Amino acid sequence: MSKKIILTEEAPKPIGPYSQAVEVNKVLYLSGQIALDAESRELINENITEETHAVMKNIEAVLRAAGYGFPDVIKCSIFVRNMDDFTAVNEAYGQYFKIDPPARETVEVSRLPKNVNVEISCIAAKI
Ligand SMILES: C=C(N)C(=O)O
Numbered sequence: 001m002s003k004k005i006i007l008t009e010e011a012p013k014p015i016g017p018y019s020q021a022v023e024v025n026k027v028l029y030l031s032g033q034i035a036l037d038a039e040s041r042e043l044i045n046e047n048i049t050e051e052t053h054a055v056m057k058n059i060e061a062v063l064r065a066a067g068y069g070f071p072d073v074i075k076c077s078i079f080v081r082n083m084d085d086f087t088a089v090n091e092a093y094g095q096y097f098k099i100d101p102p103a104r105e106t107v108e109v110s111r112l113p114k115n116v117n118v119e120i121s122c123i124a125a126k127i
Pocket residue numbers: 015016018031032033034113
């Protein structure tokens with residue numbers, strides 16, 4: 001069994017005791033990403049569409065650092081602070097998964113780190 005910790009400057013540094021991603025036997029477990037800009041560490045949250053795209057950009061950076069891409073993603077978990085954002089989040093998120101989208105759940109939660117509106121984690125695998 002092999003285990004590799006992924007850390008890239010192209011995505012935000014972890015804001016707690018977790019790794020951006022951990023790869024075990026060609027399966028990549030990504031921590032939840034929020035819309036923090038990797039360089040400025042500022043939140044990108046003018047609106048939920050922009051925020052969701054910023055989250056996906058961070059996910060893409062972590063995937064890329066590990067040698068994966070969106071087509072390798074098999075499962076996502078979406079946490080939103082307001083389920084009224086469901087449609088807008090879907091519209092932005094869906095642009096990254098146009099064919100055979102990953103399995104997924106979307107859950108409304110009372111609060112998220114740094115009071116963001118959306119956090120997304122995922123699992124990718126080299127099949
Ligand atoms: C942002 C996170 N992934 C966390 O706090 O766990």
